[in-house]
Amino acid sequence: MFIRSTRAGLYGLAVALFPLSPALAHEIVGNRFFPATLGIDDPGVNDELSFPTVDSFKTGDDPSVRQRDISGEFSKRITEDFAIAFGSTYTFLGPIDPTSAGANGFQNLETTFKYRLFKNIEHEFVMSVGLSVEWGGSGSASVGADPFNTYTPTVYFGKGFGDLPDTLSWVRPVAVTGQVGYGVPGRNSTTTFGIDPDSGEVTADTEFHPRVLNWGGTIQYSMPYLKSAVVDLGLPDFFNHLVPLVEATLQTPIANTLTSGRQTTGTINPGVIWVGNKFQFGVEALIPINRQSGSNVGVIGQLHFYLDDIDPRGIGKPLFGNAVSAARPSARN
Amino acid sequence: MPRPFLFALMAFMLGLASEVQAHATLDHSEPRVGNTVATAPHEVTLWFTQKLESAFSSITVTNAAGERVDSGKTRVSGSQMSVTLRAGGPGAYKVNWRVLSSDTHATEGSFSFQVGH
Numbered sequence: 001m002f003i004r005s006t007r008a009g010l011y012g013l014a015v016a017l018f019p020l021s022p023a024l025a026h027e028i029v030g031n032r033f034f035p036a037t038l039g040i041d042d043p044g045v046n047d048e049l050s051f052p053t054v055d056s057f058k059t060g061d062d063p064s065v066r067q068r069d070i071s072g073e074f075s076k077r078i079t080e081d082f083a084i085a086f087g088s089t090y091t092f093l094g095p096i097d098p099t100s101a102g103a104n105g106f107q108n109l110e111t112t113f114k115y116r117l118f119k120n121i122e123h124e125f126v127m128s129v130g131l132s133v134e135w136g137g138s139g140s141a142s143v144g145a146d147p148f149n150t151y152t153p154t155v156y157f158g159k160g161f162g163d164l165p166d167t168l169s170w171v172r173p174v175a176v177t178g179q180v181g182y183g184v185p186g187r188n189s190t191t192t193f194g195i196d197p198d199s200g201e202v203t204a205d206t207e208f209h210p211r212v213l214n215w216g217g218t219i220q221y222s223m224p225y226l227k228s229a230v231v232d233l234g235l236p237d238f239f240n241h242l243v244p245l246v247e248a249t250l251q252t253p254i255a256n257t258l259t260s261g262r263q264t265t266g267t268i269n270p271g272v273i274w275v276g277n278k279f280q281f282g283v284e285a286l287i288p289i290n291r292q293s294g295s296n297v298g299v300i301g302q303l304h305f306y307l308d309d310i311d312p313r314g315i316g317k318p319l320f321g322n323a324v325s326a327a328r329p330s331a332r333n
Numbered sequence: 334m335p336r337p338f339l340f341a342l343m344a345f346m347l348g349l350a351s352e353v354q355a356h357a358t359l360d361h362s363e364p365r366v367g368n369t370v371a372t373a374p375h376e377v378t379l380w381f382t383q384k385l386e387s388a389f390s391s392i393t394v395t396n397a398a399g400e401r402v403d404s405g406k407t408r409v410s411g412s413q414m415s416v417t418l419r420a421g422g423p424g425a426y427k428v429n430w431r432v433l434s435s436d437t438h439a440t441e442g443s444f445s446f447q448v449g450h
Contacts, residue, residue, distance in 0.1 A: 031442045166445070169367070228359045229444050231367025277358060277382060312437060
């Protein structure tokens with residue numbers, strides 16, 4: 001997912017929005033299966049479809065606005081280690097004034113190019129790099145879509161703790177993932193001209209578009225891993241598919257911050273993912289870290305399909321190269 | 334997005350997910366993963382969620398000293414895979430497995446079990 005902060009004009013007010021695009025890319029490294037998490041992108045590449053991802057929360061503006069999003073993202077492997085993902089989000093903004101109609105429309109289209117750099121099965125470690133492009137002007141300005149491109153080079157990583165000694169076997173199902181990206185707007189500032197109603201003089205209002213550090217991580221406990229690689233407790237099958245987790249998605253303006261300020265915003269997202277062999281379903285709470293990040297606890301849910309499992313000889317295989325890929329070692333439907 | 338199209342797409346994807354065969358994943362084993370058995374088993378058996386390709390599927394079992402205690406001949410039957418063990422004593426045993434399912438996905442994993450107390 002591309003964590004980003006945008007600003008939208010809604011009835012003359014600047015509304016801070018956090019469009020929640022679907023996160024993609026599940027990954028398998030030896031015993032470890034990294035599910036596709038909802039808040040941040042995962043460390044690997046694969047053929048998959050997130051649809052739909054839905055969320056609802058109140059923005060951090062004063063007065064706050066109820067924002068609802070529905071989004072989808074499709075990722076296609078070009079080679080075993082390189083994939084291109086396409087994502088789109090439709091946003092509904094509740095009205096500030098109850099008598100008004102609100103606003104809705106598409107966010108900018110997003111494309112992510114991602115390459116898996118390194119995978120170590122023994123230590124359940126994987127690292128990828130990517131470049132996300134938000135195509136300016138492809139969305140609706142009424143919901144905050146910028147008229148300019150934004151480029152976000154990002155580093156992704158994942159580490160499972162399956163290599164811990166036997167004395168810590170109960171910790172082996174734990175894994176962490178993370179991403180660090182740097183969002184660079186294609187335009188440094190936007191100046192809006194107007195006329196002062198009192199003096200009749202022309203006014204100029206300049207908004208600087210900050211360069212933003214998009215960072216976040218997850219800590220997750222894999223019940224599938226517990227059953228297949230640590231200890232089979234004989235639990236009901238439903239519980240053997242669960243991955244409880246906590247995600248953090250954060251944005252920190254770093255440069256060109258004259259009008260945006262430098263305060264970090266974002267959410268902490270506790271939730272759970274049910275992992276099957278061909279799809280997964282996840283739901284998380286969206287807990288804002290401060291008032292600027294939101295005014296109440298929101299929610300996000302996602303249905304995610306593993307195309308490499310659904311159609312391994314068709315759409316689920318790389319366009320070029322080997323069709324054989326590692327599989328989830330533990331989950332099943 | 335028009336609602337009928339949305340429902341149709343979701344029904345299509347769910348239909349695919351429920352009808353198309355996915356790759357093999359470990360369902361359970363005997364001895365059970367991470368459990369303790371009173372006496373050394375004569376064989377280790379793994380059950381997977383899909384049919385396996387016998388030519389590319391194997392099990393190895395090592396004792397606490399890291400020595401191979403399996404016969405080296407993995408038997409595959411449908412979604413089940415077994416290997417015979419040589420006589421062994423109490424202690425920790427590690428099972429390493431690797432399978433190729435009929436839809437060409439490779440999977441590998443490992444787990445331990447204990448013999449004795």
